[in-house]
Amino acid sequence: MKLSVIRNIILILSLLIISGGLGYNLGQKNALGSKTAAPVSYNRINENDPAAKNIDFSLFWTVWDKLDQTFFDKAALDPQKMIYGAISGMVSSLGDPYTVFLTPSQNKETKDELGGLFEGIGAQLGIKDKKIVVVAPLKDMPAEKAGIKAGDWIVKIDGKDATTSMTLPEAVNLIRGPKGTKVTLTVLHEKSTAPADITITRDTITVKSVELTFQDNVAVLRLSRFGDTTNDEWDKAVSQILTTPKVKGVVLDLRNDPGGYLSGSVYIASEFLKAGAVVIQEDANKQRQYYNVDRAGRLLNMPLAVLINKGSASASEIVAGAMQDRNRGKLVGETSFGKGTIQNAEDLGNGAGIHITVAKWLTPNGRWINGTGLTPDYAVGMDEKNPDKDPQLLKAVQLLQ
Helix, strand or coil, X not given: CCHHHCCEXXXXXXXXXXXXXCCCCCCCHHXXXXXXXXXXXXXXXXXXXXXXXXXXXXXXHHHHHHHHHHCCCHHHCCHHHHXXXXXXHHHHCCCXXXXXXXXXXXXXXXXXXXXXXXXXXXXXXXXXXXXXXXXXXXXXXXXXXXXXXXXCEEEEECCEECCCCXXXXXXXXXXXXXXXXXXEEEEECCCCCCCEEEEEECEEEECCCEEEEEEXXXXXXXXXXXXXXXXXHXXXXXXXXXXXXXXXXXXXXXXXXXXXXXXXXXXXXXXXXXXXXXXXXXXCXXXXXXXXXXXXXXXXXXXXXXXXXXXXXXXXXXXHHHHHHCCCCEEEECCCCCCCEEEEEEXXXXXXXXXXXXXXXXXXXXXXXXXXXXXXXXXXCCCXXXXXXXXXXXXXXXXHC
């Protein structure tokens, strides 16, 4: 399979500027069996799956009918929402926070995020130790301005408990909203003993995925995600570097980058590597597929340093891990997030979608960093007392001087 047609996503669901499915028609219960007291079996046969499976849906319809007949708030009985809820429950029963069913609105938001335009608070969310956490707030966005920090544990959203069964898409849906509206997050900062309420006014934000600046004759390439426009933006930035005189090296800033398309990570890594593996995909049967450098890079001989922190996840970790394993550039900063799985993103009927974890990814040396993250070659923290200074960037620039 050509890498260009792979739609694998390795993404931390985000609120960047924001942030069917059962194979039968709603209401046609006989598609699964009659509504009798006797158990109803649905014999599902698919030519791609020759093993027939008997699935008893009688309990499902028993509960459906009891709700329909006895639930006091009839206005709340929305069949479409109930079906979506049932599908979400089925998917979440797998216990994988990154295998998720997306309603049409959630699916659209995820696609909008990869396109770089959203409404919301400007914060990237992830799952850590079964908790909904802030991977990173975006610079100068409402979340950061309100005091949200990377590593914050979200305890409540507008007073609704987020510590038990809430999924990542559900949290995203609650936090997103139109420009000018407010949302209150109850968060527990790292090293704090008590949660704090933070009210944030949502806004509309357009985020470029690539930003280029120069510091002391060093090009600083800031990559915020691996989305739909990333490759084109990247090519323009690299062209500018190559036409700028006296550039001594490149700092690839992957801090607070939550990931995106797998193909995007290979594209970016190929800018710096002449050949060989960028990432290894390993499926449930331990079968490995190697994704190698797929184009002629233009910065192959340019000295390189890579910035990472706790907000660097997924595709950004693939690139950083490849640079570290291949001895192409030193990692500077803090231990990364640690998301080592790959999801297939598929569209379903009526605009809904699903992300399914299909494999794990390994660095070129076979490391699986899931839950542990990448350890930088040079550990450098940020100075919270001097937020205007960037000791991590300064260290990276020093290495290239």
